[in-house]
Amino acid sequence: MDIHSLTFASRFDGISGSAIREIFKLLAVPGMISFAGGNPAASALPDIQMAEIAKELLLDKGKILLQYGATEGYAPLRESLVPYLKNRFSFDCKADEILPVTGSTQAMDLLCKALINPGDKVVVENPTFLGNMQCIKLYQAQLVPVDSDEDGIKVDELEEVFKKERPKMLYVIPTFQNPTGRTLSLARRKKIAELASQYGVIIAEDDPYRDLRYAGDELPSIKSFDTEGWVAFMGSFSKVISPGLRVGFLCANPTLLRKCTIGKQSSDVHTANLNQAIVDAYLRRNLLMPHVNEICKNYAEQLNTMLGLLAKCGGVARYTRPQGGLFIFAELQEGMDSVKLLNKAVEKGVAYVPGTYFYAQGGHENTFRLNFSMSTIDEIERGMGILNEVFSEAIG
Template identity: 35%
Template sequence: MKVLLNRDSDIPFYMQIAGQIKRQIISGEIIPGFRLPPERKLADSLGINRTTVLNAYRELKAEGLVGSRVGQGTVVLSPLRDEAAGMENRVPEPPWNQIFSKYAHGINSFIVKDLLTLANRKDVISFATGIAAPDSGPIQALAGIEHDIVLQKNYRGLLHSPTEGFSTLREAICALMQPRGVYCHHDEVMLLSGSQQGIDLTSRIMLEPGDIALVEEPSFFPAIQALKAAGVRVVGVPMDKRGMRVDMLEPILHRYRPKLIYTIPNFHNPTGSEMSLERRKQLLELAYKHRVLILEDDAYAELCYDGQPLPTLKSMDSEGYVIYLSTFSKIIYSGLRLGWMVAHKKAIKKFAAAKQIMDLHSSSLSQWIVERFILEGGLNVHIPVICNEYRVKRDAMYDALTQYAPSDAQWNRPRGGYYIWCRLPEKVAASRLLGKAAERKVVFVPGTAFYLAEQGDDYVRLNFTFAPLKDIGEGVKRLCEAMKDLKDSNDVSEEDEPVEISPIV
């Protein structure tokens, strides 16, 4: 680094020093990571006061060109783009919009960090997330298993697994599928890095860009995203309390000739509804007649709080048209990123080839922990425990809505799953309610997030599994107060501007 002072210049010394160092940084003569000489040393070599050098370094810091690191003094940072602008010989910033692939252009940002941040704040009651309270998970049991793995130096969980997953875990999943009415062979099972990966894989393996897929409307937002990102045209089929309006399906099948129907027959996200048995039968018949595959997403299969769940489509599928997805996210922990798929073994082979390209295999450690948890009987003990807990939480939310909601609001009492779907009172739009509720420190996901087009602003999805039981009544009370506030005010003031959000799944 070279610094020469012009003692005849009107420019103050500190500016001369800062200017020369800046030029050397931007031209690349001094590279990021270079340590500037200590202030006293540079001051001594130039025969000036240390404060002058200190001020020069402060200027550079203010421009983001250098930073202080403990034990390293003042270090050169990567030059800022703005500073580099106009400098000859600099390579311009990559033309991102031209570089991004068609696939990338098809993806919208759908996880809104603001809401997530808000939902994670300790003083906020969150009905927004799609996860359970962390303390409901089997942390002790899993910690014990992980400890054993380390103690026994069992490398199985730390090395590669087959792409389809450990065969012992696939066997365990076959056993898990039996109460769901499915008697499969482990060749028909593949582990996934979350069941969401199964939706993505299906979109790539089974569909061409331009193909059409039908989804219930509203539906699980990331599924719509995955399909659209693969260039698939997504068409919504209306729903009611008994699930997809299968009675409306035939003309839709004739008109659009879809290749796939994505459905969540059990404890639907976001509505909590169940597809009736009659409709399940009709759906399969129509799928066979029109040669359409069904992607059955059974994420909430085990979480039935009253009676027994209805038979899965997969269990009723005699012709192999159903690709079945489920997950450990909703019954153990979502961060394990472990779900599974059951499909015809020919399809599984292709899925496995595609998954191999994507991520080689799902986490061996997660697989190993979950396998042990299932085989040691932990999962069988855990599921009734969480079902009891969530039943109580669901009832607490339902009762609180009964107590506090305006008389023209409507909501359901789902038999299972994670969500209550609430129709807002007249004149209350979910997008406006979001801001009002956030002021009262309670958050939810507006219905609009789950629709293909501009719809759903009269609904909210309320998750009842995440918030502590003691907060559910208070959260609903605050939410209902916000509804009443909006209902009473006809004015749309500036503060009431709709808040733009997308869902936390």
């Protein structure tokens, strides 16, 4: 039989992901200034510290860490996440209500596995994180986009959608959102928790950027206003320690968490013990916040440099001014097309991500996302200079 006769599961219908993967390949092109990724800076990865911790852990508990572990996770990590969640996200959660996962990407996958039947409706912010939109689509859910403004997703529209569409889940990134960098206001956080229990909608709250704050005041999580267990909280150490470790966590009501744990058994049995133990040691030794404070100094400078240059960039009509996170979202003048202009920018040595990919129904071709964490100040200056040239020329 010819291998080309192979057919694939219908869940892949309409899913390509190729456009953005091509852009990410540009990260590896020598000399390319990339404003496209969402990775931490190389200087923000604590490699030496991690080497010491890993060596100590292996010498001390190697026989345990190198053995199979529990799907429920490495017990010391679950325990050290309890005070971390209380201090950083303002909610109480018992150790057995926390499931360590292989990056918060897996938390989203498990929530969908546990909850979504083909045709179910899932509300997403418009625009939102492409990776999790793809995950929701793979479970054959119908995406229902709701617009956002400076204060995050519009809750009046959200309530209308909850009433009319009866969705199963809302996926929301409340702090320094990807791609916009915006933060959901306190009032809207409270309102979303209320709407969840009023309409019986699970809120998948995804908050990997919260510790990367350069200005303004911290806000409590949506989960902190949840009294009945409708909010499932997804956290990650990818942006603050290391994405390569693949350690995140999911906090959810016990019945939902149990389903996710069963779902995880057939995904990867458990998240790597050594990696969970490394993150646990990082938390127990109080290394996280000093590290975060250190990296935030550089990120703040990079963000401010990019914002300053955007203000002078030809063709740019408006842009977000995030207080943290890794992204700025910008809009070119009406009629300009950031997808077409990307080729010219890349030819001259700069990459970004066109905003259209972050919208559930596409469109918005005049928008684009910029990342500043992976570029030095000099690269930001040169890269923004190139974008100024490319966009100014396109105005005509």
